[in-house]
Amino acid sequence: MKKIYQLLLILGLVMTPFFTQAHVKWFTKVTPQKETIEHILSSEFMGLALLAAVVLAALTLVIPKMAEWEPVKKIEDRLSSLRKYSRHLLKYGTAVALMIQIINGTLFAPEFHIHNTLVVVLTWVVIGLLLIPHHIATKLGSAILLGLFVYVTIHQGIFHMLDYGFYVAIIGVLLVGKTKFEHIGFPFLYLGTGLSLCWVAVEKWVYPGMALDIIANHHVPTFGFEPALFLVMAAFIEFVVGYLLVVGILNRVLGFVVTCIFILTTMLFGMTEVVGHFMIHIVLIIFIIEGVSFYNPPIKMRKTKLDQFIFVFLNFIFVLATFVLIYYRFA
Template sequence: MVALPLGVLGTAQAQAHVKWFCAFNVAGQPEGLQNVLCPNFEWLVAIALLCLMGGCLMEGTPLGTALLNALDRVTTRLRTDTGLLVRVVCGFFFVSLWNLGGIILTPELKTDAAWVSWLQLGIAAMLIWKRTLPVAALGIVFLFGLATWTYGAFHLADYPVFLGIAAYLALTGLDRTPFGIRPIDVVRVTAAVTLMWASVEKWAYPDWTAPLLAAKPAMTLGASPELFMKAAGVIEFTLAFALIWTPLVRRVAAILLAAIFISAVFEFGKIDAVGHSGIIVVLLGIAADDARTAATRRDVVLAPAYYGAALASFLALYYVGHALLYGTFATLPTI
């Protein structure tokens, strides 16, 4: 994780959600797996794994402990006010959607139903009081269900973080930690799933981003568009996977991801600021989380296996799910 920032800097602008700015076709044929799983992809994954394992190794050293202690000190106020910040930012998000009108949760999910905007304003109002947070959570779940009904489950697989935010608000409002699972843990996992799915989409549909790369060729840092999109996906997938790994690794990953999303706002403007505000505040909350479990050599040894399993699972879910929903059994992907 320590060696990743230099590569991350080059992919910051690629983190703008391409569906908000470019034409896309979810039902279109994705890039073949034989083209995705190429030697360049394998080298990128190998480098990412080395960084991940290096972060795990550091965590068990005095330097890793010192970094954790420093993060604890720097993020004290953020940690104390995480719940309040989530409510404020979510309130900003839903008021912005009400103001824009004709949108269900994200810019590309359009609707002609005027009542949706007013529901989103109502959700913002419910965020003012702790007792009404579960009501706001129900509203978010309802909107997610409406969007799924309208645009399909495969499209909404991009956004499970909304369900995580809803769960966070409900559990916070009710002061519940079911089975010892904290609200921040729930939203952390859904954020990781959201970003890992988005990473696969970068590999499956690199052509969606082609207009952005053509308009801003400096983004690629001299690399070919194909290599750039593979690298952007691998970096995003690795940082997203790190969110569910050891404490120092996930906190550093959250900081890097938050920095990437914030930097993209300067390039892509208000739409990106509104659309990504929810996940940015979640990432800041993860960075401030001081829960610790002792890192061991087992974490280092198992990192490649779990990473590989996650990568294979998301590739399979994406490609097989797409083939079943938009194609036939005859179009199931082969390597």
């Protein structure tokens, strides 16, 4: 069992350079051209979908065994002791992320350039409020940040802003702090971040031309695979990452692996990567610290291992189909 887990982890590490393509709109000027649905649902796509569903379902059997290992228990205990800092990390991390963005002349993402003086002033007000160590200031800053997100959404469109839906989750966590709804904050963050990653992954299937342009111009390694096939595989891994966060599987290991990969991609894309993904780094570090102690993930609603296996397998296929169809319809 240990060897199986190590093999899966190594496979994930080898495959995850796809994150260099995350948010492809940041790194290419190619005009988006929608792929046909027949081409998207290729035999390779269908085969990888089934393989991913089986692997995810198998994790429901592997993870409980792994949790019983003594070294894992020690690491879990050490990380659990840091949970008291999670909200502070999110609060001040958001302030730093906004600071990096506004200095770069953008807000929420590298492609959203800000030319409105009032927006710049309000963003600095948000940063100042978040740096004040009091929950009232945090709530005021979060409320203004929500207003800024709505402002950018009005100008960029809801469909485009779905890529950055995790900011709504972050704002939600900050708003409910020190209230009776505080316990739902981090589960909402898991859900929002997971769904955002799934949404961004589908973009690479529907508009493959942009990502293929990045692979060619930035010399992204494809490990011997054809670029088109590598892109399909890469998007699947990214979709799986988001799905894992939503269903509550392997969150601490997942957060560690993805954070390391995001750091490595900085060598390819430099400052744009830092501006765009700094907030994601903060969120993933929080996932590493928190685990799922506060989160009653959907998989726990199924009591037996067989029920969990079947649930994850079928649910993944359903979620994948739903995302692809919705994105394709409104893209």
